[in-house]
Structure formats: structure tokens, C-alpha cells
Amino acid sequence: MKTARNAVKSEKLIKVLLRYDEQKKTIQSITIRGDFFLYPEDALEKLESSLVGVRLERSVLNKRVQEILQGAEPFGFTAESMTEAILGCLSKKIDRV
């Protein structure tokens, strides 16, 4: 299992802490923080928990993020910019936890 962080500024800043299975390329856990807005606010916890097990492949991840965010309204990011923020962790230096 690997852990990596990424920070991306789209309209607002998205910071991601990602734990993932390097072999299966799936999300083990994810924490998303930043100065964005999301309505309702508890949609973020649902996003984080619903991404567990999802493959870190662009089209798969983007589709899943879009599905989870249906019914919620992000302000300061899009499903696409969130996907890129998450995938950007894969090219970052690995955290020694």
C-alpha cells in the first residue's frame, strides 16, 4: 500500500491524501481538503467513503466522482478537476508513514 499527497488549484485549492493499492491501483482511503465549497457539505464525507475500492484510472474515477456528486453542487471545483487532483497523487513522492 502506498500513500501520497497532492494539492491542485483549479478555481479553488483541492488537497488530497491518498492511500492506494499499488498493484491493483485501487483506492484504500482518501481524505480531501481545501478551500472549495460543496453543497450539501456532508457530500464530501460521502465522496471520500464512496471512492474506496475505485480504480485509479481516469475514465473510471471520473465517472464515479460524477455519480457521487449527483445531487450535490460543487463550487470551486468540478468532477474533472477532482479526478485530476486524485490522480495527481500517483506521480507524487510517496509518504513514508
Add this chain to the structure above:
Amino acid sequence: MALDEVLLQNLDDIPILRLYGWNPPTVSIGYFQKMEDEVDVEMCKHLGIDVIRRLTGGGSVLHDSELTYSFLTRRYPQSIIESYKVICDAVIIALSKLGFNAKFSPLNDIVINGKKISGNAQTRKNGALLQHGTILLDVDFEKMFSVLKVTKEKIRDKMISDSKDRVIGLNKTYVETLSSLKNGFREKFAANLVSDTLTEDEKIRTKKLIKEKYSTTRWNLRL
């Protein structure tokens, strides 16, 4: 913060405008931020600055020499950006009465000559909207950057010098700014402002919420 939440829970058809300053100075972070990422909490303790996590999203702010408004209403545009524009317009009108040519800067700022004078943050619950925002009267950049954490990619001194080009204070008094802000909201919403006081129930619920939520490390530090 607790009072904003109680007023939001209780809101009927009559909008509320709440105007206030900060004593002691306080750093607030947005709902989706993590205190340890954004704030030097030890430095805040050393300087006598409080810390709190807001019920609204957005970024971290040092509330010191400023006037803060909280506006609560059940009548607002569904579009988030339009609702920000409408409410920020009341602030812009207030600033024009003080002689400033201010503009709305998406997503949620107000600027004068390209420099940020006001940040705003909104939440919506059960059909009611709360938008609160700052109007900077003066800015102490040294203090700000001694308590707000700077990422590895940015150098503190550069941020201070850059911020002086991007953020300003009005250099007006609290009293005259407050008077203008009331007039701004009166004009924008064609409203009479009627002074009011908290009910006993609101006072009790606010104290309870402070004790159970806003003064806890569980809420503020997301533990």
C-alpha cells in the same frame, strides 16, 4: 459561529442581518479545511488569537481589524454564483457610499482596483441561506502570515509582498463602515432594518452549540 448556526436553524420568512467585529482576533478556517494544515495553532495561542472552523466552506482568514456581516434569508437565487452576486452587491453598494468603486470578483470575493477587500462564504440548509463575509478595515500582513501556514512552495516574505498587491483594508472606522453596510443592505433589498435581540431560546441554544461543537477539538481540529 454558533449564533450563525442557531439563526439559520430558526430562520422564518424575515431575513436577518448580523454585523459584528472580533475580540479577540480569530483565525477561522473553512468547513473543508484541516486546522493543522492551515494554521500555526501554537503561534495563535502565543499571540492571544482564537481559532475556529466555520460551518461554511472557503479558505482561512485572520479576523482582526474588520467588520463581519452574516446575512440569512429564505429568498435567494437558486444559482450559487447568482446568490453570491446578489448579496455581495449589498456590500458593493455600501462601499460605494464610502467612496470606493468595488466589484464582485468570482467566485466569492469583492475587490477594489483589483485588490481583495472582502471574502464571502455561504451555506444552505433546509431552504435557508447563510452568507457571511468580511470587510477588511486594516490588514496586518506580518501577523497574518505568522499564524497562517505557508506551503513549502511559497516563501513567507514573498507571500507578504504579493499579498500587499492583492489585499487591502478600507482605512475607514468600524462605525462608519457599519453605517454604510446597513444602508447597502437597505438599498439592495429595499428593506427596512429593524433592530432586534436574541430570544432566550436562541441564547440557550447558542451556548449549547458553543459547548458541544464550536469549542471542541473534535469540530475545530477534525479529530
